[in-house]
Amino acid sequence: xxxxxxxEEGAEAAAPPKSKKKLFxxxxxxxxxxxxxxxxxxxxxxxGHGAEKHAEAPPPPKPPVFLDVPEVLVNLANLPGERVQYLxxxxxxxxxxxxxxxxxxxxxxxxxxxxxxxMRELRPGDLNGSVGLFRLKEExxxxxxxxxxPSQVNAVLFKEIVIQ
Numbered sequence: 560x561x562x563x564x565x566x567e568e569g570a571e572a573a574a575p576p577k578s579k580k581k582l583f584x585x586x587x588x589x590x591x592x593x594x595x596x597x598x599x600x601x602x603x604x605x606x607g608h609g610a611e612k613h614a615e616a617p618p619p620p621k622p623p624v625f626l627d628v629p630e631v632l633v634n635l636a637n638l639p640g641e642r643v644q645y646l647x648x649x650x651x652x653x654x655x656x657x658x659x660x661x662x663x664x665x666x667x668x669x670x671x672x673x674x675x676x677x678m679r680e681l682r683p684g685d686l687n688g689s690v691g692l693f694r695l696k697e698e699x700x701x702x703x704x705x706x707x708x709p710s711q712v713n714a715v716l717f718k719e720i721v722i723q
Contacts, residue, residue, distance in 0.1 A: 623713060626652040626660050629671060633678045635722075644683050648674075649719040652703060652712045662710050673702040686722060 699715040
């Protein structure tokens with residue numbers, strides 16, 4: 560038994576003290592991970608909050624300006640022998656700001672001509688339902704923008720539509 564005890568003592572003495580090195584390395588890695596996690600948390604949650612308090616609020620958007628277009632009354636295209644139907648439309652042009660109104664006003668005869676010639680080609684079936692009115696609105700907007708180019712209107716809005 561004495562030989563067994565000497566072997567055990569020799570094995571213990573031969574083993575290097577590794578627990579202190581590993582403990583120091585694991586501690587360093589743990590500190591590094593915590594530092595990275597804390598830095599990342601600060602970056603995502605707290606960075607920039609102070610800057611938002613000092614930023615100025617953007618100015619409120621300008622309200623649009625509306626320009627009335629004279630009433631348009633046209634007869635719709637029909638097949639021979641069908642009853643004549645009329646279309647009466649009152650529209651308003653939505654523009655970005657007041658100086659644009661001054662640019663559009665001199666071209667209003669051209670706009671009216673484009674409206675009249677387009678609407679005279681329409682058939683009563685072209686204006687059925689909301690899809691037909693949406694197409695009419697989009698086409699009128701496109702024609703106005705072509706007439707007043709390089710200026711642009713935001714939309715053509717209907718005030719009144721009567722098909723008789």
